[in-house]
Amino acid sequence: MISRRQFCLSGAVAALMPVAMAPARVARIEGFDGLQQRALAARARLGSRITAGDRIGMVDFALPSRQPRFHILDIASGARQTVLVAHGKGSDPDHSGWLERFSNEPGSEASSAGAYLTGDLYEGKHGRSRRLIGLDPSNCNAEARALVIHGAWYVSSQMAQDKGKLGRSQGCLAVAGNDLASVLDRLGPGSLIYVDKI
Numbered sequence: 589m590i591s592r593r594q595f596c597l598s599g600a601v602a603a604l605m606p607v608a609m610a611p612a613r614v615a616r617i618e619g620f621d622g623l624q625q626r627a628l629a630a631r632a633r634l635g636s637r638i639t640a641g642d643r644i645g646m647v648d649f650a651l652p653s654r655q656p657r658f659h660i661l662d663i664a665s666g667a668r669q670t671v672l673v674a675h676g677k678g679s680d681p682d683h684s685g686w687l688e689r690f691s692n693e694p695g696s697e698a699s700s701a702g703a704y705l706t707g708d709l710y711e712g713k714h715g716r717s718r719r720l721i722g723l724d725p726s727n728c729n730a731e732a733r734a735l736v737i738h739g740a741w742y743v744s745s746q747m748a749q750d751k752g753k754l755g756r757s758q759g760c761l762a763v764a765g766n767d768l769a770s771v772l773d774r775l776g777p778g779s780l781i782y783v784d785k786i
Contacts (some may be wrong), residue, residue, distance in 0.1 A: 596692065596728040619786065623648045624661065627782035630703040634723060637705060639778030645706075645771075647761065647783040649675055649687040649699060654748040658763065660774050669774065671767040674743050675699045676759035685753030687785060692722075692729050697758045699783065700727035700735065706779040709772065714738035718772050720761070720781070727783070737761045737775070739768035 627646045631638055644661050651657040658673035675687045678698030691698035704727060707719030717738040722730030740762035742755025755762075761781070763771055775781060 596725060619650075620646075620648065620659065622786040623659070623782070623784060626784055626786070627661075627703075627780065630723075630782050631780050634703060634705075634780065637723065638780045640706075640776050641780075643774055643779060645775050645779065645781035647673055647781065649679075649690075649701075649783065649785040652685045653680075653687075653754040653756075654685060654752055658761065658771070660771065669770065671771060672743050672745065672748060672754060672764055674740060674754045674757045674760075674762040677756040678759065680756055683753070683756065690726065690785075692726055694729055694733055697756075699757075699759055700730060700733075701784050702727035702782070704730060704735075704781040704783065706737075706775050706777055706781060708777060712736070712738070714740065714760075714762075716768065716772065718775070718777075733759055735759050735761075737763065737768075737771060737781075739763060739765040741765070 623646050627644050631644060642663055646659045648657045653674060656670040656672050658671045660669045676697050676699040678691055678696040679687045679689055690701040692700045702724030705721040705723055707721050709718050717736045720730050720735045722728045738760055743762050743764045747754055
């Protein structure tokens with residue numbers, strides 16, 4: 589059995605690669621269908637680690653921040669809720685509104701790709717938030733980096749309309765305050781969230 593440190597180190601090289609150079613893990617399929625295929629493959633791979641299997645979250649960072657790109661999919665019905673979500677400052681250093689790279693490095697303030705397990709709710713500096721546990725070498729530092737789901741003033745449809753982009757997080761999945769309760773409720777503890785750029 590490999591240690592957590594070895595697990596993280598195995599993804600260190602890939603985590604520093606620009607997004608365009610990251611190796612594809614499955615055959616490329618465009619847009620939402622490709623993201624869903626990768627998310628479902630991660631769900632199958634992780635098996636019993638995902639204890640809440642009725643819904644999955646998927647974040648498509650190929651889209652600009654002004655567009656809703658955090659999908660919550662009901663597995664049984666196929667119904668989908670989509671909300672705005674910010675990416676990390678380190679993923680978009682020029683604040684263009686587009687994610688340029690992922691990083692798993694502490695202090696990078698970047699978004700990390702891969703499969704996450706949702707953890708407990710807690711009350712923190714951003715109010716009600718849900719912990720995220722990274723399940724891949726590309727995001728294994730999520731807990732150490734305190735990556736969570738939280739609400740943020742810099743995420744709103746008005747901001748997207750006025751500025752053409754959202755503000756940036758420090759790597760967290762920051763959503764609009766009026767979407768937060770629904771996201772936290774629908775993706776309870778033990779749910780899968782899959783983050784990628786397809």
